[in-house]
Amino acid sequence: MINRETILECIKGPMEHYHQKMNNTIGDWKPLIGVSEKLLAGKEVKDDELPSVLLPLVEMMSLIMQITKESEWDWSNPAIQEAYKHLAESHLYKNFAAATVGIVSSIIRTVKIGTIVEVGTGPGQVTASLCEKMTKHNITTPLVISDKSPSISHTGENLRKSFPHLKINDFVWDLRENPPSEMIEKLTRPVLLFERFCIPYGGYDAIDSIGPIADILIMIEDLNLTGKKEAYDIIYEKIGAQFFTYREAKEHLEKHFSFIYTCDRKTIEALNFPVTDFTLAIK
Numbered sequence: 089m090i091n092r093e094t095i096l097e098c099i100k101g102p103m104e105h106y107h108q109k110m111n112n113t114i115g116d117w118k119p120l121i122g123v124s125e126k127l128l129a130g131k132e133v134k135d136d137e138l139p140s141v142l143l144p145l146v147e148m149m150s151l152i153m154q155i156t157k158e159s160e161w162d163w164s165n166p167a168i169q170e171a172y173k174h175l176a177e178s179h180l181y182k183n184f185a186a187a188t189v190g191i192v193s194s195i196i197r198t199v200k201i202g203t204i205v206e207v208g209t210g211p212g213q214v215t216a217s218l219c220e221k222m223t224k225h226n227i228t229t230p231l232v233i234s235d236k237s238p239s240i241s242h243t244g245e246n247l248r249k250s251f252p253h254l255k256i257n258d259f260v261w262d263l264r265e266n267p268p269s270e271m272i273e274k275l276t277r278p279v280l281l282f283e284r285f286c287i288p289y290g291g292y293d294a295i296d297s298i299g300p301i302a303d304i305l306i307m308i309e310d311l312n313l314t315g316k317k318e319a320y321d322i323i324y325e326k327i328g329a330q331f332f333t334y335r336e337a338k339e340h341l342e343k344h345f346s347f348i349y350t351c352d353r354k355t356i357e358a359l360n361f362p363v364t365d366f367t368l369a370i371k
């Protein structure tokens with residue numbers, strides 16, 4: 089049985105750090121709505137229309153608009169992977185990554201976890217940062233990474249090369265399907281499953297795919313709190329990310345977890361965010 093209070097204690101420090109950074113850098117996120125409306129309408133956006141910390145999002149949305157005009161979005165495409173890597177190196181994404189890694193590493197240092205699972209690993213920047221933290225704290229909990237893209241084997245190879253003392257297995261897993269049985273065989277409970285910016289590409293059913301194998305879930309996703317779909321949501325729909333509301337995601341989570349918690353409430357209230365980004369669920 090996982091002790092909720094212990095887990096809540098583990099997330100406190102990383103979420104406070106995240107809050108301070110968001111509060112100090114973002115200021116007003118609302119211009120993002122107008123800017124995304126312009127991008128959707130094919131208009132030009134100038135750099136001074138947004139706080140600079142949000143500019144990488146404009147770059148990504150412009151790329152989505154440009155690529156999807158001519159072809160399908162394919163995460164395996166090296167040019168797209170390169171562009172995403174660049175976005176993941178931005179201050180904003182690094183802040184999401186630091187909080188994610190902070191939470192996961194705090195939990196695995198405090199609670200006995202059998203296997204850590206990451207879904208939608210992509211190029212693996214969050215994973216590499218977690219491996220660095222595990223190395224620093226001498227933790228060797230086995231890690232299973234996965235993605236629907238076959239390039240996950242390349243990500244796995246790179247991570248194993250950089251962190252040879254860690255046990256890292258990689259699997260192709262499309263979250264619209266059940267987990268591969270060879271992957272299930274590698275899992276020891278309790279399983280801590282985390283993900284960043286992947287589940288809406290699989291739809292709400294993806295929550296039902298991961299629910300049965302996760303004892304603790306850390307979900308880093310924009311879950312809409314207002315019910316209003318904005319232009320940036322429509323842009324991301326072009327690459328297959330479904331518009332996710334907190335209300336509906338919670339209904340799916342409740343089928344598998346007895347405790348669901350919004351970790352970033354303080355930031356949502358202070359910055360009047362239309363989304364929650366950090367959801368914790370425990371069996």
Ligand SMILES: C[S@@+](CC[C@H](N)C(=O)[O-])C[C@H]1O[C@@H](n2cnc3c(N)ncnc32)[C@H](O)[C@@H]1O
Nearest residue numbers: 163208209210236237262263284285286289290
């Ligand atoms: C926005 S990237 C996020 C990558 C990484 N989690 C990060 O935060 O840097 C989305 C990732 O989700 C993966 N993905 C998209 N649809 C998926 C699905 N149905 N099942 C599993 N992974 C999927 C993509 O291949 C891509 O690597």
